Amino acid sequence: MGLHAFLLLASALxxxxxxxxxxxxxIVMLMMGLELMINGLIVAGGAFWYHVAPADADGQxxxxxxxxxxxxxxxxxxxxxxxxxxxxxxxxxxDAADLKG
Amino acid sequence: MTLQVIAFWALAVASVASGMAVFIVDSMARATxxxxxxxxxxxxxxxxxxxxxxxxxxxxxxxxEMLIMAVFMIMYMMNPAGLMPMKMVHNDRAAMVxxxxxxxLLALGAFVTPWPRRRGRPPADVTGALGLSIMGPxxxxxxxIGVAILATMISTVVLATHRGRYDRYGDALEARxxxxxxxxxxxxxxxxxxxxxxxxxxxxxxxxxxHPDHGPGPSSPGHxxxxxxxxxx
Numbered sequence: 001m002g003l004h005a006f007l008l009l010a011s012a013l014x015x016x017x018x019x020x021x022x023x024x025x026x027i028v029m030l031m032m033g034l035e036l037m038i039n040g041l042i043v044a045g046g047a048f049w050y051h052v053a054p055a056d057a058d059g060q061x062x063x064x065x066x067x068x069x070x071x072x073x074x075x076x077x078x079x080x081x082x083x084x085x086x087x088x089x090x091x092x093x094x095d096a097a098d099l100k101g
Numbered sequence: 102m103t104l105q106v107i108a109f110w111a112l113a114v115a116s117v118a119s120g121m122a123v124f125i126v127d128s129m130a131r132a133t134x135x136x137x138x139x140x141x142x143x144x145x146x147x148x149x150x151x152x153x154x155x156x157x158x159x160x161x162x163x164x165x166e167m168l169i170m171a172v173f174m175i176m177y178m179m180n181p182a183g184l185m186p187m188k189m190v191h192n193d194r195a196a197m198v199x200x201x202x203x204x205x206l207l208a209l210g211a212f213v214t215p216w217p218r219r220r221g222r223p224p225a226d227v228t229g230a231l232g233l234s235i236m237g238p239x240x241x242x243x244x245x246i247g248v249a250i251l252a253t254m255i256s257t258v259v260l261a262t263h264r265g266r267y268d269r270y271g272d273a274l275e276a277r278x279x280x281x282x283x284x285x286x287x288x289x290x291x292x293x294x295x296x297x298x299x300x301x302x303x304x305x306x307x308x309x310x311x312h313p314d315h316g317p318g319p320s321s322p323g324h325x326x327x328x329x330x331x332x333x334x
Contacts (some may be wrong), residue, residue: 001109001149007211009113009146013139015204016120022196025189028129028177032136036120042159043143050150055221057234061242063155064235068246071166072253078173079257086263091177094191 006047014040025092027084031077038070105149112149116142129174137167154228 013036020033042063049059084090119138126132140163147156190196224230235243259265269279 001106003216004212005109005113006146006150008208009116011204011207011211012113012117013120013143014207015200016117016124018203019196019200020124022199023190023193024124025191026129026177028174029124029132029189032123032132035136036123036139039116039120039140039143043146046147046150046152046155050152050223051219052217053220054151054223057230057239060152060155060227060231061234061239063152064158064231065242065246067155067159067162068250071162072249074166074170075253075257076260078170079260081173081177083260085177092189 003047003051006043006051010040010044010047012040013037013043025094027081027091027093027096028078030093031074031081034073034077035070038066038073042066042070109146109149112142112146115139116146129178130171133167133171133174136170137163140167151223151227154231 017033017036017038017040020036021030022033024030024033045059045063045066049063053059081091084096088095090096116139119135119142122135123132123139126135141160144156144159144163147153147159266274269281270276271280
C-alpha cells in the first residue's frame with residue numbers, strides 16, 4: 001500500500017463524487033457527491049503526509065482543514081436548500097437555474 | 102503480502118463500493134448511510150498509516166454528521182423510503198464519461214508523476230506533533246478554521262430562519278406594528294407597557310384583522326414550507 005494505491009483510491013472516490021455532482025437532480029444528492037469528492041481529497045492528503053513528508057505536520061493540518069470544510073459545506077448546503085425550498089418550493093437543480101449563463 | 106496491505110485493499114474496495122452505492126440505492130436515507138460507510142472505511146484506512154488521531158476524528162465526526170444528514174435527507178426525500186425506484190439524474194451519460202475520464206487522468210497522473218522521495222520518518226507521537234503544530238507555527242490555520250466555523254453557524258441560522266426581525270419590522274426596523282400572525286398583539290402590548298399608554302386599546306380590531314401576508318388569522322405559527330408565506334416577496 002504505497003502512495004500509488006492511496007492515490008488510486010483517492011482518484012476513484014473523487015471521480016464517483018464528480019459523477020454525482022454532474023448527474024444528480026436533487027440538490028441534497030448533489031451535496032453527497034461533493035462530500036465524496038472531499039473524501040477523496042482527505043485520502044490523498046493523508047497519503048502524501050505519510051509517504052512524502054511524515055516528519056512535518058503540514059499534511060495532517062491539511063487533512064484537518066479538509067475535514068472541517070466537509071462539515072461546513074454540508075451545513076451551508078442544507079441551509080441554502082432550506083432557504084430556497086421555503087421561498088420557492090424548489091429542491092431540484094433544474095428549477096434553480098437563475099444563474100445559468 | 103502483509104496483513105496491513107490486505108486490510109488496506111479491503112477498506113479501499115469497501116470505500117469505493119459504498120461510494121458507488123450512494124448513487125445506486127433508491128432511498129436518500131440509505132444513500133446517506135452508504136456515504137457513511139465510505140467515510141468510515143477511509144477513517145479506518147488512516148489508522149493503517151499512523152494517523153490515529155485523524156482517523157478517529159474522521160470516524161467520530163462523520164458518524165455524527167451523517168446521522169444529522171439522514172434527518173435532512175428524510176425531510177427532502179421524494180418517494181416513500183425506497184419503495185419506488187429512484188433515479189433522478191440529468192445528463193447521465195455525459196456525467197459518466199466525464200467522471201471516468203477524470204478518474205483515468207488522475208490515476209495516470211498518480212502513477213506517472215515522479216513523486217518526491219520520502220523525507221524523514223513519522224514522529225513517535227504523531228498526534229502530539231499535530232497539536233504542537235496547530236498551536237504553534239500553524240496557529241493561523243486554526244484561527245481561520247475557527248472564524249469560518251463561526252461564520253458558517255451565523256449564516257446557516259440566518260438562511261434557515263423562517264422570519265427574522267427584518268421580516269417583522271421592515272428593512273429599516275421601524276414598523277410600529279410587527280408583521281406577525283395575529284396582528285402583532287404581543288409586541289404592541291410590550292410597546293404600551295414601555296410608554297405607559299394603552300396603544301393596544303386604540304385598535305380594538307387589531308387582533309382580528311388578518312394580515313395580508315398571513316392568510317386567515319392566527320392559525321399560522323409553526324406552518325412549514327408554504328411558499329406563499331416565505332419572506333423575500
